[in-house]
Amino acid sequence: MIEIKNLNKAYNLGEENGCEVLKGINLTIHDGEMTAIMGASGAGKSTLLHILSCIDRYDNGEYLLDGELIGRMGDARMAEIRNEKMGIVMQDFALIEDFTALENVMMPLDFSAKKRRKKEKRNMALEALEAVSMKEYAGKPVCKLSGGQKQRVAIARGLVNRPEILFADEPTGALDSVTSGEIMKLLRTLNEKGTTMVIVTHDRLVAESCDRIIKIVDGRVQDIA
Known part of the structure; x- marks a missing residue:
């Protein structure tokens, strides 16, 4: 699915504050894999994730997604790929607390290029909440949920x-060890479903x-295990 060269x-x-964040990264991620990108703070792993998820651009090299070269795409096509092929879970949940x-x-x-009726969108959202065992909390404001529940949402x-x-x-x-284990078990279950x-x-x-x-150290792939 993903090939980086x-x-x-x-x-x-x-400039005085200039820095090289990623340096000669090479890696491949296959369909159906569950892959960890590991590294200390500042190693470049979040920057790599932002590039893989088409949020940020790279300077040179190649990033192929399903054989399509990402670097040649315009912003509109990158946004389309994010919406059609990718899901993104941010570190700080990035939820609207009052919703x-x-x-x-x-x-x-609501931002999808594919137009759907409100009922269809609601049913799809309920299905996604059910997949993470949160359907019963569908009508509850996020500000009333625990950290683990917010991550599931x-x-x-x-x-x-x-x-x-x-x-x-x-x-x-942002989670305790017990809740972290539950979230990882959930992610593994979703991975096993494809x-x-x-x-x-x-x-x-x-x-x-x-x-x-995949271990990243100072902007380079140090090891793949």
Whole structure:
């Protein structure tokens, strides 16, 4: 599904605060895999995730998604791919606290190029909430939910468009160890049903629950296990 060849990314080169974030990255992620990208803070793993999920652009090298070269795409096509093929779970949940769980999960459908009736969008959102065992909380404001429940809603929102691949940035970073284990078990279940997973983490236990670990050190792939 994903092939990266000699990919580089820098910010503010030539300036006092300039830095090379990714340096000659090479990696492959196959359909159906559950892959961890692991590294310390500042290693470049979140930048890599943003490039893989078509949120950010790279400077040079190649990124092929299903054989299509991402670097040649315009912003509109990248947005289309994000919406059609990808689900994204952010580190801080990125939910609207005053909205209900259902309203939060429905939001990506409102931005979809595919037009749907409100009833269809509601049913798709309820289906996604059911997949993460949160359907009974559909009408509850997010501000009334626990951290683990918020993460489940964030995962449901990432799943609502039925993506081929789900990207998760530190999905257990704000959770206790018991809840973290529950979230990882949920992600594994979703992976076994066919969703490819790419999980950025600094947590060794989270990484070891995946099929493979890609370790990033100072912007380079140090090891693939």
